[in-house]
Amino acid sequence: MRIGLLTEGGYPYVSGDARLWCDRLVRGLAQHEFDVYALSRSQDQEDEGWIPLPRNVRRVRTAPLWMAEDDEVVLGRRARRRFTECFGELAAVLCGVPGAPSSGASGVAGGISKSASSTAGEISAGAPTSEADRFANALYGLAELAREEGGLRGALRSEAAVRTLERACRAPGAHRTAREARVPDLLTVAAHLERALRPLSLDWYEDDGLGAVDLCHAASGGPAALPGLLARHFTGVPLMVTEYGVRLRTHYLTAPDAPPPVRSLLAAFQGRLAAETYRRAEVVTAGNTHARRWQERCGAEREKLRTVYPGMDARPFAEVGESPDCADPDTLVWVGRVEPAKDLVSLLHAFAEVRKQSPRSRLRIVGAPAGPEGTAYLGHCRTLAAQLFPDEAEGPHAAGDNPVSFEETGGPELPAAVDAYASGAVTVLSSVVEGFPVGLVEAMLCGRATVSTDVGAVVEVIGGTGLVVPPRNPRALAEACVALLRDPERRARLGAAARARALELFTVEQNIEAFHSIYLEIVSRAPVRRALLDGAGEPLPFAVPAEAHVPVHWTAASPSLAARSGPGWAPSRPVRATAPLPAPEGAR
Numbered sequence: 363m364r365i366g367l368l369t370e371g372g373y374p375y376v377s378g379d380a381r382l383w384c385d386r387l388v389r390g391l392a393q394h395e396f397d398v399y400a401l402s403r404s405q406d407q408e409d410e411g412w413i414p415l416p417r418n419v420r421r422v423r424t425a426p427l428w429m430a431e432d433d434e435v436v437l438g439r440r441a442r443r444r445f446t447e448c449f450g451e452l453a454a455v456l457c458g459v460p461g462a463p464s465s466g467a468s469g470v471a472g473g474i475s476k477s478a479s480s481t482a483g484e485i486s487a488g489a490p491t492s493e494a495d496r497f498a499n500a501l502y503g504l505a506e507l508a509r510e511e512g513g514l515r516g517a518l519r520s521e522a523a524v525r526t527l528e529r530a531c532r533a534p535g536a537h538r539t540a541r542e543a544r545v546p547d548l549l550t551v552a553a554h555l556e557r558a559l560r561p562l563s564l565d566w567y568e569d570d571g572l573g574a575v576d577l578c579h580a581a582s583g584g585p586a587a588l589p590g591l592l593a594r595h596f597t598g599v600p601l602m603v604t605e606y607g608v609r610l611r612t613h614y615l616t617a618p619d620a621p622p623p624v625r626s627l628l629a630a631f632q633g634r635l636a637a638e639t640y641r642r643a644e645v646v647t648a649g650n651t652h653a654r655r656w657q658e659r660c661g662a663e664r665e666k667l668r669t670v671y672p673g674m675d676a677r678p679f680a681e682v683g684e685s686p687d688c689a690d691p692d693t694l695v696w697v698g699r700v701e702p703a704k705d706l707v708s709l710l711h712a713f714a715e716v717r718k719q720s721p722r723s724r725l726r727i728v729g730a731p732a733g734p735e736g737t738a739y740l741g742h743c744r745t746l747a748a749q750l751f752p753d754e755a756e757g758p759h760a761a762g763d764n765p766v767s768f769e770e771t772g773g774p775e776l777p778a779a780v781d782a783y784a785s786g787a788v789t790v791l792s793s794v795v796e797g798f799p800v801g802l803v804e805a806m807l808c809g810r811a812t813v814s815t816d817v818g819a820v821v822e823v824i825g826g827t828g829l830v831v832p833p834r835n836p837r838a839l840a841e842a843c844v845a846l847l848r849d850p851e852r853r854a855r856l857g858a859a860a861r862a863r864a865l866e867l868f869t870v871e872q873n874i875e876a877f878h879s880i881y882l883e884i885v886s887r888a889p890v891r892r893a894l895l896d897g898a899g900e901p902l903p904f905a906v907p908a909e910a911h912v913p914v915h916w917t918a919a920s921p922s923l924a925a926r927s928g929p930g931w932a933p934s935r936p937v938r939a940t941a942p943l944p945a946p947e948g949a950r
Contacts, residue, residue: 363394363885364420366575366593370586371403374412374422378403380581380606381413383672383873389416390874394881397421397575399566401585404428423571425564427557427585435513444507445517446526452500453530456630457540461496494641494661497634505562505592513563518556527552531623543623550620551627558631561588573597576885579877580639584609584632587639594642600888602880603639606649606672607797608656610636615795637661644884647877649798650819668880672798673873676865679807682784683861689810691850692722694843695786697779698793698801699732700740705815707746708836709792710766714750715840717765720847725766728782744768783808787853788846793817794833802828803868806860811853813842823868827860 367373373384388396396419402408405428415422437445454461508514517523528548531540543551566572572593580587580603590601610632617625640646640662647670648654654667682688694713698704706727713725731737747766769776776782779801783789789805789812796818803823805812812828814820821830829846831838846853866872 363577363881364397364575365391365394365881366397366399366572366578366590366599368399368578368580368586368589370401370427370582370584371407372400372581374398374400374415374419375402375407376410376413377407383606384581385413386673386675386870387874387877388419390870391878391881392416392418394418395420397572398423399572399589400424401427401561423566425560427560430515430519430556430560435511435516437511437517441507441511442517442522444503445514446522448500448503448507449518449523450526450530451496452504453527454533455493455497455500455634456627457530457533458535458537458630459530459533460535461493494634494637498638498641501591501635501638502595504559505595508562509567509596515556515560515563518552518559523556524548524552527555531627537626539622539626543627547621547623550624554628555631558585558635559588561585561592564589567592567596569597572599575599576889577602577881579881580604582607582609583636583639587643588635591639591642600884601639601643602645602647602884603643604647604649604670604877605653605657608636608653608660610660611653611656633660640666644888645880647880651822652819653797668876670873670876670880671868672800672803673870674800674803674807674864674868676807676869678778678780679783679804682780683807683809688784689787690724690785691787692720692724692847693786694723694725694788694790694847695728695782695805695810696725696790696792697728697782697804698791699736700727700729700743701732701736702739703793703795705792705794705834706739706743708834708839709790710743710746710750712792712836712839712843713766715837716843716847717751719840719844723765723843723847726769726782726786727766728769728771728776728779730770740768779804780808783810787811787850788813788843790839790843791815791820792833792839796820799823803864806864806868809857809861811846811856812860813839813846815839824860825863827856827863829856 367384367388369380369384372378372380373388375381398415398419398421400422402424408424408426412422451461504514528543530536531543531548566589572578572589573596575593576599578590578593578599578601580590580601583603583605587601587603590599590603593599594601610629613625613629613632617628620628636657637660640657640660643666645668646657646662646666647668648657649670649672651669654669657667658664676683694716696706696709700706709725709727713723716723716725727743731740747764747768751764751766753764769782771777771779771782776785783805787810789802789808789810791799791802791812791814793799793815794817796815798819799814802812802814802820806823806827812824814824814828814830815833815835816830817833824830829842831842846856
């Protein structure tokens with residue numbers, strides 16, 4: 363099987379999202395071939411380079427999302443009109459402008475080709491076109507225009523695009539927040555749309571690109587899934603999407619201070635793109651039930667959804683997990699990135715209550731700050747800890763000691779995260795916002811009892827093997843910590859159950875096996891039909907030997923194939939056999 367792996371800001375780069383699980387997936391499925399299509403997020407990420415790639419990665423193609431390259435494409439009058447119509451319809455959908463009844467024969471004002479319109483589904487004449495179909499028509503219309511003209515980067519950055527967006531915002535029936543958009547808001551939204559739609563101008567969608575793979579697997583939604591949508595539209599390659607964090611939720615969490623028109627229009631775009639991605643994908647996988655509920659709210663059909671938990675490498679935690687008695691029975695440990703969403707302030711106030719009932723207890727906060735905001739938050743937490751816990755000394759001539767320590771891994775005392783978990787009897791998670799709690803799974807693999815706040819996928823991950831309290835409730839957090847500190851037998855039982863659960867559900871092996879099963883299901887259910895024609899244009903019998911389906915490498919070069927999605931023979935750009943096919947000489 364040949365898989366097109368689509369990433370954004372991650373694999374195969376050294377830094378970024380989804381790097382670890384993509385690398386483990388590719389290495390775990392060494393019997394299959396991977397073509398990697400990666401979108402980079404910054405110059406620094408590209409300068410850092412790639413991680414070492416295994417032999418089954420046949421090709422890597424990259425494109426920058428952080429830089430707007432000029433394609434030097436000058437659109438003619440007819441192409442400019444098509445662009446204005448398609449982009450205007452896309453903007454109208456985002457602004458909530460009602461659509462006109464469909465004529466049944468054309469797309470947006472005649473500007474969208476029949477193939478793009480049919481991709482969104484057959485619509486009867488005179489029937490109102492749904493917003494999902496309107497968005498799809500506009501998106502694929504822009505994609506076809508970009509393919510014909512060689513790119514749309516200049517057009518998407520043009521003044522005409524901003525004016526088209528403004529007309530949609532001022533149109534009758536537009537949402538109130540869209541009508542309130544001012545020029546700075548319009549420029550911001552247009553810049554975001556141009557960045558998100560840059561994959562439209564890539565040359566990845568030909569028969570020798572994504573059209574040559576058996577399956578496209580997008581490692582996230584948003585821009586990473588857009589090449590998969592276009593590959594499906596142009597060549598019929600089935601699409602699978604994996605999300606460990608839903609893009610629309612991320613937008614709400616990361617842009618709380620943006621002006622209302624900007625937030626509304628970009629949220630509408632993220633939601634429409636997610637709905638179209640889920641509608642066209644054969645299978646959509648989520649990393650947990652929390653993300654799966656977001657996918658359902660964004661339009662994913664329940665029959666297409668699968669839950670595939672992230673896979674953790676259990677080997678580094680094996681020694682600590684099998685010897686739980688090495689921990690300090692009076693120490694609480696927190697491990698993670700220092701940022702406001704982790705709510706360390708509540709944890710410090712909770713620990714003040716813990717100290718009143720357990721004076722010998724200590725708290726180790728292990729983690730590095732996340733960006734400038736995290737650095738400022740860490741300074742605030744240090745100041746609060748100094749106020750809540752003045753340095754204590756055993757006598758007038760002894761040095762004082764604070765029961766709260768702020769540390770980072772990588773030093774002599776804590777070389778790795780596993781050493782941090784090993785140092786404490788109870789691991790605490792105090793977050794107010796959380797996706798999939800990786801640190802919690804690491805603590806479970808170490809056989810540690812846990813106290814966590816009820817956010818994100820925490821309850822799903824814990825599954826009864828730890829204590830869960832409401833977020834932003836220092837008193838409840840303190841009571842749960844004291845209960846475990848005072849009961850070593852209960853700690854041991856919960857720690858053993860947590861380790862067993864983590865080994866059963868959250869290992870690399872189960873993650874790879876789950877994805878492999880889904881790959882086989884998709885290819886068996888929606889195979890890419892390939893036809894090989896002879897010199898006369900007739901189907902060539904037995905053109906592809908049966909050995910071609912065996913997942914090994916052959917020394918003989920395989921012929922080029924024409925890809926299409928439906929049954930029958932390829933009607934456009936067939937591949938003609940000019941010479942007998944060479945027989946395989948053997949495996950490499």
